[in-house]
Amino acid sequence: MTTQRAYHHGNLRQALLEAAERTVRERGAGDLSLRELAREVGVSHGAPRRHFPDRQALLDALAEAGFERLGSELREALREAGPGFVGRLHAMAAAYVRFAVDDSTLLELMFAGKHREGAAALEQAAEQAFSPIMELIEQGQAERFLEPGDPERIGLVLFATVQGIASLVTGQMVRADQVGELLADSIAHFLRGSRGVA
Amino acid sequence: MTTQRAYHHGNLRQALLEAAERTVRERGAGDLSLRELAREVGVSHGAPRRHFPDRQALLDALAEAGFERLGSELREALREAGPGFVGRLHAMAAAYVRFAVDDSTLLELMFAGKHREGAAALEQAAEQAFSPIMELIEQGQAERFLEPGDPERIGLVLFATVQGIASLVTGQMVRADQVGELLADSIAHFLRGSRGVA
């Protein structure tokens, strides 16, 4: 069996997604062209349509994969961190921001994709990706680092903070060398602001 | 003088920007088409090129106008709020989030535009828009609501928080009816976390 293409690619869908992710990383989602992708993968311009009804479907799939990877990385960060809440908080926030820096265009795409309706799978994937945040909040409450109450509410505050840092980074409002400091400051703020009002 | 078009439109640049802003608001920046704009304004498809060398230039101009309006609205919010720091903080954050909700696609465009290089005017406009945040921080420090130190550092923490809420809103991670609560919680966190560690 040589390298030459069979009529059936074998795993076109996956190949397209991989090529697409590369392109998005290098040139952003706006520049993504189905025809160019088809050429890269060595397939005719109509082929992708068998796997993605239109361009947006491909982008949605990409976003979904992105959420899955983000979720994995957050979980991985928690697993590698020690058991202590504060360390885990730092680890997770850092992991999130790292993702935002390394895959800024993908993260943009992930958030943009959610605007569209009929993206149930995306909603699902996003929820999965962010669940580690909620788990962490609950640990923080159990260990009295965070005030008691609806974890969702406190989680949103943390989530907003971290996502805000990510936005500032991808929007180039902060320089790369300021990120570590900003992250540390924000977490410190969050923690100090979170011990019960008493 | 009737309504019929003269050869020279008179104020094509402005007309294009206005039509573009409408379209962006209604359908997002991705759907913006120079040719369609030209048709709307009643001018030939090549005309916009006299005012914007390419599509991106139009988007940049739109983003720049967006920053100017955002800056105005933040300043306006401060002006309408009383003199007290906490009230002003709430007012400004609310104004920012309101902008993010009402003009989510524009805000996205504003942040996306900054990725591109050679956008000196944009940088400038962005800086202007965000300067009220810094002023407010300095007031907060003067009135001892905020710890002393580099205002830029503390400002970034606040900015990240507010921008994070905006991101969550535009990314549909929070429902509209949760925004007020999230905003209040976040500001409370910020304030509690900001009184000197002592």
Add this chain to the structure above:
DNA sequence: AGGAGAAAGTAGTCATGGACAACAATGTAG
């Protein structure tokens, strides 16, 4: 005035891309 240029619009063209349809090759199940 009036005439030279600059400014602003028009018309035509090209290449690229997304969407779609008709058809061909391959895989699969009965």
Add this chain to the structure above:
DNA sequence: CTACATTGTTGTCCATGACTACTTTCTCCT
């Protein structure tokens, strides 16, 4: 081994952004 479903291919249509050459209008200078 044959019918049918999958997966690719080719060809086409249309919209768009970018570019060029040409035309109309404005303005400013003498």
